[in-house]
Amino acid sequence: MTGRPRTRSFLPVRIRPVRSTARGTRSRGKSFALSAGALAACASLAAGCGVVPGTSGASDDPVTVMTWAPEKTAATNEPGMPAMAKAYARWINSHGGINGRKLNVLTCNEKNDTVAAAKCARRAVDAGVVAVVGSYSQHGRSFLAPLEAAGIPYIGGYGVTDDEFTSPLSYPVNGGQxxxxxxxxxxxxxxxxxxxxxxxxxxxxxxxxxxxxxxxxxxxxxxxxxxxxxxxxxxxxxxxxxxxxxxxxxxxxxxxxxxxxxxxxxxxxxxxxxxxxxxxxxxxxxxxxxxxxxxxxxxxxxxxxxxxxxxxxWYPVENDKRWNTMNKVIREQAFGDNRIDPADPGVQTTWIAYTVLKSVVEKLGDGEVSARTVRRTLDGGMKVTTGGLTPPLSWPFDDLAAPGGFPRLVNANVTFQxxxxxxxxxxxxxxxxxxxxxxxx
Structure with a gap:
């Protein structure tokens, strides 16, 4: 395909000492306390309290997530990632959703800018998304701090910052740069x-x-x-x-x-x-x-x-049969959209990240789908298979490889082409x- 803006050449990221997870623990504790307060208020009123936006309580409530990436900038551009997320949602919803739940995907242009990345994260918090999925940003601390404070997991980032491999709420699907x-x-x-x-x-x-x-x-x-x-x-x-x-x-x-x-x-x-x-x-x-x-x-x-x-x-070559389902979805749901290039590792990462999300929601069944339950399921040792595009992925403590100060790294595999x-x-x-x-x- 033609017309896709060029992405920036990979550069290895700055390795920093592993940060304590105490901050993330405090944030989660605060989130739980707020949730408990909200439940008490609902009980006292006995009516009028709905599900937090993005949280799927009933078995047929939609699941709201966000995908962001830089678009129309003078430097790094990954328009195919949010476009792939939208195509994935159309495909899932055309087949009845995930366990009958509609998948609602919000997108945001993080503009390859620190302030814009933070705004995207705050917008995700305001929308009450259950996760940020398959996204790209070079400004890890700017977007992860708001997500950590709200307890929102970051599933399948591009691996372009070291924060993605240290934040307790990050669930990377590849080994990054x-x-x-x-x-x-x-x-x-x-x-x-x-x-x-x-x-x-x-x-x-x-x-x-x-x-x-x-x-x-x-x-x-x-x-x-x-x-x-x-x-x-x-x-x-x-x-x-x-x-x-x-x-x-x-x-x-x-x-x-x-x-x-x-x-x-x-x-x-x-x-x-x-x-x-x-x-x-x-x-x-x-x-x-x-x-x-x-x-x-x-x-x-x-x-x-x-x-x-x-x-x-990170992944098999584009003509490998393991990409057949993704390619079929692109043909069916994004035919003619030259933002989505099946050979783009950003598009591929978004596909894999949504595969993880789908597996988690399916495992939750008719129960509550929220940022908390998504995190709990991922932290609880669930193994996600991606059709051979990666090894089985799992993020409990025992499965964390943690080389070179990257405690969240679970997939250190690469492919030679x-x-x-x-x-x-x-x-x-x-x-x-x-x-x-x-x-x-």
Whole structure:
């Protein structure tokens, strides 16, 4: 498909010490106290008290949730995520809902902005949603603080902030960007000779070689060559030739080039395309999101700079049969909507997150569906299967992997892909766990 705004290249997030869960505990306690007060008031009045908006009390009451993502910004855009959420709701409701309950999806444009992200969270609180599902935001603390205060779970975030892996109310479905960068190192460890990482000179950029090198050490490989470049440059001719030259420094082995310059990665790759003829043995590598099928198509397909590129992702490749149901839903409910690209990892994450929500609501049966009961069910050890798109997911304390200060991480698996004949295909069957690599990092 065409017309989808480009997403930002993945950058590993800042690892912070694990925060105490005391704050979340106090917030939940406050929420329970308020609920008890409301129930007492209802009892005294004996009438006139309805279900809190978004809370599904009766078996046929709707279940209200929210999905947010940045749209129409000059930087990161993920319009396919709220669009996928709406399509999912239309599909579910056309088949009788979840246990007979209508799924009501609210969406919000978080504008890639701290203030807007907080506004989306407050709107979710005001609407009384039972969960925020399948969303994207780089402003974790801004949106998680209001959700934590209200006791609203955050299911299936994109994994772009460390807060998503530390908040007790976050239920991630993938290993986020740390897993991708560590996994890319593992993927490049054997086939590549010199690996040149082109990255920004920033706090975020400083962690890139740490994670990449942890993966490279799993094979017979030395550390990557670290090359700095400005994030806001308009051209990278000099940096490109320097990086290609360094990647070609060992004539006996194929060099690999890993550009990670955020929104300027595409600009850097324009320079690579022009200089590639002088360095034909250098391969490109990256993580899914910075390299995806629409970008490969727009860059010339098999004749473009991404041919032969190594790519690390969270999920199976887009043409894997495990995506058949999602693809069918898109055809039936969002035909012609070019915001929804089945190859977009954001769209895929939203699909998986709603799969989790559906499983929880089904397990609750005719009982109350609320933020509290959704949290309690997820915390109680429920295992969610996603049709093989991820390993079985579960978030009780015993199942939390907690590598590198990420106590909420439960899925440290990645997939290895490669660009062949202009198409992203599986380079290795099945998932690869990078749990030990993240622990070493």
């Amino acid at each position: 740390p897993a991708l960068m560590a996994g890319l190192g593992e993927q490049l460890a054997k086939p590549c000779g010199p690996v040149v990482l082109v990255r920004p000179d920033s706090v975020v950029g400083d962690l890139m070689p740490v994670l990449l090198n942890a993966g490279l050490r799993t094979g017979p490989h030395a550390a990557s060559i670290d090359q700095l470049a400005a994030e806001d440059a308009t051209q990278y001719s000099e940096q490109t030739r320097n990086a290609l030259k360094r990647a070609s420094s060992d004539p006996t082995r194929m060099g690999c080039l890993v550009p990670s310059l955020g929104d300027r990665t595409d600009t850097f790759m324009d320079s690579v395309r022009r200089a590639r003829e002088d360095y034909p043995e250098v391969r490109t590598a990256g993580v899914l999101g910075s390299i995806d099928q629409p970008l490969i198509d727009a860059s010339g397909g098999k004749s473009g700079p991404y041919e032969g590129a190594y790519v690390t992702g 490669v660009v062949r004949e202009g198409r992203l295909v599986a380079a290795r069957q099945g998932f690869v766990s990078v749990l030990k690599t993240l622990e070493d990092a």
